[in-house]
Each structure stands twice: as C-alpha cells, then as structure tokens.
Amino acid sequence: MRASGVYTFHREMSPVYHQDFKEWELTDMVVWVTGASSGIGEELAYQLSKLGISLVLSARRVHELERVKRKCLENGNLKEKDILILPLDLTNRSSHEMATKAVLQEFGRIDILVNNGGVSQRALCVDTSLDVFKELIELNYLGTVSLTKCVLPHMIERKQGKIVTVNSMVGIIAAPLSTGYCASKHALRGFFNTLRSELATYPGITISNICPGPVQSNIVKNALTEEVTKPTGSTADQSYKMATSRCVRLMLVAMANDLKEVWISDQPFLLMIYLWQYMPTLAWWLTNKAAKRRIENFKSGVDADSSYFRSVKKKHD
Numbered sequence: 001m002r003a004s005g006v007y008t009f010h011r012e013m014s015p016v017y018h019q020d021f022k023e024w025e026l027t028d029m030v031v032w033v034t035g036a037s038s039g040i041g042e043e044l045a046y047q048l049s050k051l052g053i054s055l056v057l058s059a060r061r062v063h064e065l066e067r068v069k070r071k072c073l074e075n076g077n078l079k080e081k082d083i084l085i086l087p088l089d090l091t092n093r094s095s096h097e098m099a100t101k102a103v104l105q106e107f108g109r110i111d112i113l114v115n116n117g118g119v120s121q122r123a124l125c126v127d128t129s130l131d132v133f134k135e136l137i138e139l140n141y142l143g144t145v146s147l148t149k150c151v152l153p154h155m156i157e158r159k160q161g162k163i164v165t166v167n168s169m170v171g172i173i174a175a176p177l178s179t180g181y182c183a184s185k186h187a188l189r190g191f192f193n194t195l196r197s198e199l200a201t202y203p204g205i206t207i208s209n210i211c212p213g214p215v216q217s218n219i220v221k222n223a224l225t226e227e228v229t230k231p232t233g234s235t236a237d238q239s240y241k242m243a244t245s246r247c248v249r250l251m252l253v254a255m256a257n258d259l260k261e262v263w264i265s266d267q268p269f270l271l272m273i274y275l276w277q278y279m280p281t282l283a284w285w286l287t288n289k290a291a292k293r294r295i296e297n298f299k300s301g302v303d304a305d306s307s308y309f310r311s312v313k314k315k316h317d
C-alpha cells in the first residue's frame with residue numbers, strides 16, 4: 001500500500017488497512033498542525049497526542065488552542081514541554097517565516113507540516129462579492145503555499161519531511177454554492193501535485209493530498225456567504241457526515257504510509273469522486289441535476305447541505 005496512486009477510504013476497509021496502519025512510524029516526530037483549534041485539526045491533535053510526538057498547534061484563536069492543549073495533556077501521552085501553542089493567521093503571510101523559526105527554535109526540526117486550516121463557502125457565484133473569492137484564495141491557497149514555502153528549505157536541507165494538506169473532495173469535483181472554495185482547493189491540488197514532481201530528487205520528502213468528503217466540524221458554520229464578514233452560522237444537523245474521529249484515523253494511515261492522495265468519504269459521495277475521475281460526462285450530468293435541487297433548497301432558505309445530502313444518503317443506504 002506504500003505511496004503510489006490514489007487510495008480511497010470508506011466505511012468498509014479492506015484488511016490490508018489494519019496491517020498497514022504503522023502508527024508507530026509517526027512516534028517521536030515533530031508535527032505542526034494548522035487549523036488546530038476546531039474540527040479536523042483539533043481531532044488530529046488528540047489522536048497525535050496519543051502517539052508520543054512533539055506537537056505544534058496553530059490557528060488564530062489562542063483560547064481555543066489552549067483548550068485543545070489541555071485536552072491533549074489530559075488524555076494523550078504528552079507532557080507540557082511537548083506541545084507548543086503558536087498563534088498563526090494564514091492570511092498574514094509576512095508572519096509565516098517568524099512562525100517557522102519559532103518552531104525550529106523550540107523543537108529543532110519539523111518532520112510533518114499538516115496544512116489543515118481553511119474556510120468554506122455557501123453562496124451563489126452571481127451574488128458573491130469578489131472579496132469573498134479573494135479571501136478564499138488568500139487563506140486556503142496562498143496561506144498554505146506561503147507556509148509550505150517557509151518550511152520547505154528546512155526539509156530540503158534535511159532531505160526529509162512530510163507535507164500533508166487537507167484538501168477536499170471538492171478539490172476534484174464541483175460543488176454548487178462553493179465556486180470560490182472549489183477553486184481554492186483545485187488550485188492546492190495542482191500546486192502540491194506539481195511540487196511533488198519538483199521534489200522527485202528528494203525521495204525523503206513526501207507530499208500527501210487528503211481529500212475528505214463531508215466530515216463533522218464547524219466548516220459549514222464558518223463558511224463565507226455573499227460577504228466576507230457574514231459566515232453562515234449554520235447549526236444544521238451533521239449526522240449524515242463522517243465522524244471526525246474516523247476521518248482523522250484514516251488521515252493518520254495516509255500520513256504513516258506517505259500516500260500521495262487519499263479520498264476519505266462514505267458513500268454515495270465517494271462514488272461521485274470516482275465518476276468525476278473516470279466518467280466525467282456522467283458526472284457533469286449528475287452534478288447539474290443535483291445542483292438544481294441544492295440551489296432551490298438554498299434559495300428557499302432550507303439548509304442546502306443537510307436537506308439535500310441527507311436525502312441522497314438515505315436513498316443510498
């Protein structure tokens with residue numbers, strides 16, 4: 001299962017997965033997680049803290065990072081000195097060099113950079129201010145590229161390191177109401193696939209693109225709408241989404257095995273990625289059909305995600 005091609009994870013895992021988890025390979029590593037104050041990044045901090053590593057937790061909200069750190073110390077296998085809280089705004093690119101230096105000063109090296117921080121979008125393109133598109137590119141794409149560029153020279157010097165980026169299934173497929181978010185994630189996928197090719201002479205440096213489908217988190221609540229200053233604030237049901245703990249466990253499998261790209265999703269969302277990859281004409285037709293219903297729900301004020309996806313999932317189950 002090591003390191004080539006695309007791997008897909010869903011509810012029924014093959015037995016190969018259990019043999020290849022290799023979580024011990026992550027032990028003793030210095031892991032820097034962005035977006036560690038909530039959702040996938042927060043859960044990643046909890047699961048990593050059980051492995052005996054040095055952990056750097058970054059995001060903008062320091063009090064939330066402190067909460068995550070306390071929980072890591074209570075339930076994990078780490079001591080106070082093993083966790084560094086490092087406030088970071090991905091859009092403040094001029095601060096990234098200093099942040100990288102701070103990690104190196106504290107732990108002497110960076111073995112794994114997990115580019116996880118990001119924001120989504122729920123709005124029709126036609127109604128959306130250009131500032132929203134700018135913010136999504138600044139944060140999801142340029143912020144991630146900037147931090148990666150700060151860490152990369154250090155990994156090149158050591159000839160080793162893992163750069164793991166939480167992309168999305170919408171880095172591969174289209175998702176109506178998320179034109180700017182999709183564009184930022186497609187851009188990231190192109191960037192990291194190309195960076196991997198530039199690093200071909202450094203086989204010790206690996207690039208993993210993690211592409212989850214819907215996962216329980218605050219992503220929809222924090223998603224931008226027509227204006228940058230107006231997140232959805234949605235508190236809609238998330239029971240149709242994959243549990244955060246499950247997604248993160250599969251991410252650890254990908255990290256331990258240096259997998260180049262993984263699709264982590266329950267059905268029927270996983271099927272849509274396959275169709276986009278292998279049968280695009282059918283995928284375009286199905287996406288247009290689905291878009292009509294999703295946009296109707298959105299316009300009538302019904303939560304576009306939970307009402308649409310729950311009904312699709314129910315039909316599939």
Ligand SMILES: NC(=O)c1ccc[n+]([C@@H]2O[C@H](COP(=O)([O-])OP(=O)(O)OC[C@H]3O[C@@H](n4cnc5c(N)ncnc54)[C@H](OP(=O)(O)O)[C@@H]3O)[C@@H](O)[C@H]2O)c1
Pocket residue numbers: 034035036037038039040041058059060061062064088089090091116117118119120139166167168169211212213214215216217218219220222
């Ligand atoms: N949940 C899903 O269904 C799903 C599916 C596919 C991909 N993803 C991807 O997973 C990643 C994590 O999202 P999530 O689902 O865990 O959502 P979440 O619960 O909203 O967490 C987002 C994280 O990003 C951080 N963040 C936001 N703006 C930032 C900024 N300017 N600078 C630094 N950090 C910032 C937030 O921290 P602060 O607010 O404290 O800064 C928070 O820790 C994202 O890249 C998202 O695109 C999620």
